[in-house]
Amino acid sequence: MSRNITYREAINEALVQEMERDPSVVVLGEDNAGGAGAPGESDAWGGVLGVTKGLQPRFPDRVLDTPISESAFIGAAIGAATRGLRPVAELMFIDFMGVCLDQIFNQAAKFRYMFGGRAVTPVVIRTMYGAGLRAAAQHSQSLYPVFTSVPGLKVALPSSPYEAKGLLVQAIRDDDPVIFCEHKALYDTVGEVPAESYAIPFGEAQIVREGGDVTIVALGRMVSVAVEAADELAASGVRCEIVDPRTTSPLDEDTILESVEHTGRLVVVDEAGPRCGTAADIAALVAGKAFGALRAPVGTVTPPHTPVPFSPPLEDLYVPDATRVAAAVKSVLDWKA
Amino acid sequence: MSRNITYREAINEALVQEMERDPSVVVLGEDNAGGAGAPGESDAWGGVLGVTKGLQPRFPDRVLDTPISESAFIGAAIGAATRGLRPVAELMFIDFMGVCLDQIFNQAAKFRYMFGGRAVTPVVIRTMYGAGLRAAAQHSQSLYPVFTSVPGLKVALPSSPYEAKGLLVQAIRDDDPVIFCEHKALYDTVGEVPAESYAIPFGEAQIVREGGDVTIVALGRMVSVAVEAADELAASGVRCEIVDPRTTSPLDEDTILESVEHTGRLVVVDEAGPRCGTAADIAALVAGKAFGALRAPVGTVTPPHTPVPFSPPLEDLYVPDATRVAAAVKSVLDWKA
């Protein structure tokens, strides 16, 4: 049975269903319940934007609040994962990675390789990314390229409620460490989501729309921006194929390459930055492996190489929008050698 | 006057000369003198590989040892930079960025923008990167793509003693935060270096060798690997143009693009990883801005998407070598649409 629910609800539902299914799943993070030690309501917050609300009353011993000590509690989730739990730890904003990155990239990511294949670390780190909430430079970043670059980590970027639930279920069941990146501006978006549990396999892109003129690879919240641009372009007869990789690591190279083989043109739309980002990564992939099919330069649409500005008009200029995507598509289509 | 000195000596000399010139330059890091509080020699280490040896006797109040508290002392260098010092802080291994990244990427890098242009943070973070010393997964990484991706940071990657001195002088005099990445396997390499002080401007690539058949963009220690490959290839009549960007941020896009316009072919050689790395970054640049000139797929030569292995034969396979570079060049040259 499918219902329309929000991205937030989809994530919450995935957590509830996996916690019911598997007693080794524990949830932890700052105010993931909320109200620890306080006289009022416990489960007072359910996370800063209410994503984990209601879990603690249901699973009182498996939802843990934490002090503000990201290294310690993210590291604890990792240590617990090596000892048979399946922790889902919340790094409230991905922007906070700088206070705990070592545990993620030098510990969790490397155990299996460093220890000669003799470690399994099934930890999920849920984290919120992206601009749009006027949260300014330290609460609005799209830093998943850093995690994508790290061997040993998997990175999921759900673009809709359906993806959010299915990818989170997969993340929890997955035996490798997963960075699960939730776009904060998507929490209230609504979409059709099956009530029963399902897992979306990692490394399988979704073809959001078929079209023969140009391939648009779009990530996370940019998928809907690409759809908007494609709608506009359709009016002038341009048919865009939109590919949502859903995970950047593993990356479904085949689907991207096949699409470009077919369309001959590529525009990558990403909210991460222009330097050493996922847009460059996918552009480079195609420039290396589908060059023969390419009939125009690879277009990339990303924010500028600046921090995220606070002021609404600047933030709105910062984030790629449908107009910029459409312009990039047109320039790729109009290109003459 | 030029002499032959090592990369290590070149760095040391840059520090000495800048400290002499400018009393606001201070040097700090774990055992940068060495022996703090101990009964024996002070200046007992001069850094773990002796790079800062001799500074402390010369500038006793401006060379500081630190506890093992990277967040605190890297952050302190940043704070001091906002207050008129020009600190050169050492992050011993770039692999340790995970315990102090926040101070670098959310504080130093963003001050100027977040504060509306009203901050200047002239800090240099010297750090050691790269494989080859059998130092294993947590002491051998090439993590500069992370810093390159951060707006507000500059990133220098000296490939020789000459570059090491000139880029470090520039880094110290520069008013922006600079991540200065020293390849640990280069410390003992010898090259000609002027005795007097000189600064190499950031964002100006060096054409290491001219050639018309293919452009090789190589970074850091990979420059010498590219030269070795180019020598091999020259024997079979292939003329490589080798470009050393010297800084990845700012990146001298023009020199790279002009070279590719001229050769029509590009191979990027980098010790950082294949995903969201500097190789992908440069490949994407060219696929976007010099597509019309490209006559073959962009080749990239990087390590595999794995942690750095310890065992010598594996580590030797991990790091790109001249054979792999030559093969990549050949495959680009042999490519048929």
Place this chain on the structure above:
Amino acid sequence: MPDTLRTPRDPATGGLDAAALLDAYRTMRTIRVFEERLHDEFATGDIPGFVHLYAGEEASAAGVCGWLDDERDVIASTHRGHGHCIAKHVDVKAMMAEIYGRATGSCHGKGGSMHIADLSRGMLGANGIVGGGPPLVCGAALASKVRGDGGVAVAFFGDGGANQGTTLESLNLATVWHLPAVFIAENNGYAEATAAEWSVGGGSVAARAAAFGMPGTTVDGFDFFAVREAAGEAIERARTGGGPSLVEVRLTRYYGHFEGDQQTYRTTEVQRARAELDCLLRFRTRVTASGDLTAAQLDAVDEEVAALIEEAVTEAKAAPLPTAADLDTDVYVTY
């Protein structure tokens, strides 16, 4: 005894003259009205982003910053930074404009509430990262030490921030380098919805000072004079080469963690604090009882402040927004 609240040695008005008392009151009152106005304005939907209000905690910012001068002394603040900014003499109108995202703001609209800074006043920035400030303060203190300019650097952080490794490392570094630094732990009982009694292992932030080799003390943060005295000792120690100290200030925030917080985790604490402990009320009672100031003098300040905040909001709303040309400027000094 870090867990016993200090009472000021001078039970009256801390030896401040009338002008200084008025100044302190003006600072606290400005903070209060600034924050209460923001609370109202936020409700209208006009203010973008996350806003963390400092109302209730004024005695801390004013009691500490009253000792500092704009030139050589530095503070670093937190996400809850408005009060520290005002006490460190950041222009109130520019702050308001910043919070409204205007080009005339302290940060040209690029920073917002969580990143207000004014380096020319030694205000190293509010900070969106819990624990972001203390390392920076070690550096500002180091710069003063190297230069020998007698400057002192002060880190404000919360009970939640007292659990962050960056803060703890900084305490140690300040001792090891014998820095002219002061750590002000503003313990308002909560980090978001999490009680300090739960999250601060051992229960006392002040007690952590000794573990890192520095004096630590706890003061009643509703009492301006108590804060002022304890901070004064710590700042004097730092200024005269005596090294770092920590002062834990116990207080209550009057609003939610941020605007929008329903605060179901706490009960009647705020009402009680407002009614019985409020720093402005206590200050007023004390200085009028002692005869140092008259109610009329204080009322005049209230009016002056009301007018200032009114103007600040009006001007902020009317001020220009940044434009496309501003998007990619000021990332680097040169690039």
Place this chain on the structure above:
Amino acid sequence: MPDTLRTPRDPATGGLDAAALLDAYRTMRTIRVFEERLHDEFATGDIPGFVHLYAGEEASAAGVCGWLDDERDVIASTHRGHGHCIAKHVDVKAMMAEIYGRATGSCHGKGGSMHIADLSRGMLGANGIVGGGPPLVCGAALASKVRGDGGVAVAFFGDGGANQGTTLESLNLATVWHLPAVFIAENNGYAEATAAEWSVGGGSVAARAAAFGMPGTTVDGFDFFAVREAAGEAIERARTGGGPSLVEVRLTRYYGHFEGDQQTYRTTEVQRARAELDCLLRFRTRVTASGDLTAAQLDAVDEEVAALIEEAVTEAKAAPLPTAADLDTDVYVTY
């Protein structure tokens, strides 16, 4: 009084029977010979990479790990990890092979000295990152707590590691979550070339325990029985739901920070420690004086250990290296 060294309550042999005493001795002796052999082998140039030797500190690893079982109890170690591994029953030959970079090593040659681990023995790994282990130990302890299996997790770290924010956060988290965790601070006086007296603000790691709400104690790390007793109390407390504790073990490393270190920063400390304090000598004197063991029994262990290490080195040198096919395996479970 964390700064006063404890002496064991039972001044003789800690109530251990002969078999247990022999076992403890065998552990310490194995570590010593393993490390001294590595010191010699490193000088030949055969051993790749960075090697940090534990010689001199054996009583700590043995005194702590003697209480732990392989199944449910976990330790996390440091860059100086060989001793902890041996005491936690990691296979000595596989360790030696790992240090030689062989395919037969504990980590298939991919980890090396700084990353030896054996999760099947509850050995969560040496660690190249100072402060890397304590957070992981909080997690291992959490897993035991959630499962209720009575397991205890132990973090080893040095005086240098005691200044790392990750360690300090972990102390707090362990208290807040009331974890079955034990923190063993091995204070050997130096972090690389930096003296602990200088770098540990306040001078005592044990004193930091109280600041985070847990008991802390300091023991003489040359005295196996003293370490064993203090660790036993802490482990028992953790196992029975009493929460975390910290034990600071004071000791001396006999070699440089790593092989190659000229050690010009220290003077006669090592000679004195070797001659007067050595844990193996003291153990031998104690157990023979008490009549619990004979010199002949101990000599037999010495011979057994010598043979084991000789074999380990010989086999390691002869073992196959990993091959190209191993380069990109075991990055992920599935990808």
